[in-house]
Amino acid sequence: MNLLEVKHLSRRYGDFIAVDDISFSLQAGELLALIGPNGAGKTTTFNMIGGQLPVTRGQILLAGESIANLPARKIWKRGVGRTFQIAATFHSFTVLQNIQNALLSYRRNTYHIWQAADRLYREQASALLEQVGMLAQADRPCSELAYGDIKRVELAMALASEPRLLLMDEPTAGMAPRERQALMTLTRDIARARNTAVLFTEHSMDVVFGFADRILVLARGQLIAQGTPNEISKDPKVREVYFGTSLNPQEETTRPPLISTSAATTHGGQP
Numbered sequence: 001m002n003l004l005e006v007k008h009l010s011r012r013y014g015d016f017i018a019v020d021d022i023s024f025s026l027q028a029g030e031l032l033a034l035i036g037p038n039g040a041g042k043t044t045t046f047n048m049i050g051g052q053l054p055v056t057r058g059q060i061l062l063a064g065e066s067i068a069n070l071p072a073r074k075i076w077k078r079g080v081g082r083t084f085q086i087a088a089t090f091h092s093f094t095v096l097q098n099i100q101n102a103l104l105s106y107r108r109n110t111y112h113i114w115q116a117a118d119r120l121y122r123e124q125a126s127a128l129l130e131q132v133g134m135l136a137q138a139d140r141p142c143s144e145l146a147y148g149d150i151k152r153v154e155l156a157m158a159l160a161s162e163p164r165l166l167l168m169d170e171p172t173a174g175m176a177p178r179e180r181q182a183l184m185t186l187t188r189d190i191a192r193a194r195n196t197a198v199l200f201t202e203h204s205m206d207v208v209f210g211f212a213d214r215i216l217v218l219a220r221g222q223l224i225a226q227g228t229p230n231e232i233s234k235d236p237k238v239r240e241v242y243f244g245t246s247l248n249p250q251e252e253t254t255r256p257p258l259i260s261t262s263a264a265t266t267h268g269g270q271p
């Protein structure tokens with residue numbers, strides 16, 4: 001069974017259709033990229049799956065059970081995690097404390113008020129930090145960390161809820177190419193090791209084509225293509241959206257591939 005099944009999903013804002021009848025599936029341990037130009041409907045799709053936005057029509061099934069229109073916290077409890085940027089207030093906490101907070105938040109039913117908060121979940125938090133390569137920096141305040149390391153902490157915080165499906169909205173935004181590669185290598189290794197499915201949006205094509213097992217391409221709310229990176233890079237509809245011209249088969253040898261550096265850096269205003 002697929003871990004996630006999205007069937008005929010739509011979202012309207014008044015008369016405007018932001019997401020138009022899209023269907024796709026995702027398996028445990030798989031990395032699926034959701035790409036498309038600005039305004040294509042990526043964030044809207046994410047927010048419907050995560051419960052931040054009501055669904056207008058369609059189904060979202062997690063391991064066969066409907067999660068569409070459930071409150072976000074219930075969806076989270078059922079196993080859909082999400083990376084969020086560390087809020088400004090959390091910068092004064094140490095790396096370890098941030099992970100402990102994430103564990104506390106997820107397991108708040110078992111919170112014992114008489115225990116000092118900083119003794120709770122130390123071992124679990126340390127284990128998560130080890131997985132993301134941040135254990136050596138456990139006692140540093142997050143405010144002192146390099147940007148790439150903050151991203152690792154955010155990943156560990158998302159993993160604190162032991163998600164079956166992890167949603168990552170532009171995980172590498174603002175990162176240098178080498179940092180992007182490192183974070184996505186880590187994400188892929190963790191997804192494989194934990195059998196966690198990852199759905200991510202991304203404007204950096206080096207990340208999309210280097211790490212996604214499959215790619216979904218949205219344009220003006222519609223799913224215009226889905227397939228492996230190799231299939232997507234050859235898809236004329238996708239190339240039309242990304243290069244603005246349709247692909248004549250005779251041109252194929254002369255046109256740049258979709259994964260070229262120019263495509264990787266020109267879309268979406270990322271560095």
Ligand SMILES: Nc1ncnc2c1ncn2[C@@H]1O[C@H](COP(=O)(O)OP(=O)(O)OP(=O)(O)O)[C@@H](O)[C@H]1O
Nearest residue numbers: 013016018036037038039040041042043044045268
């Ligand atoms: N609250 C809203 N009310 C009306 N229209 C909205 C609202 N939120 C989003 N939209 C519109 O829905 C469409 C899809 O937006 P969405 O943010 O999902 O796109 P996106 O693919 O994530 O874009 P980006 O890459 O720029 O983040 C856009 O045309 C946007 O203007």
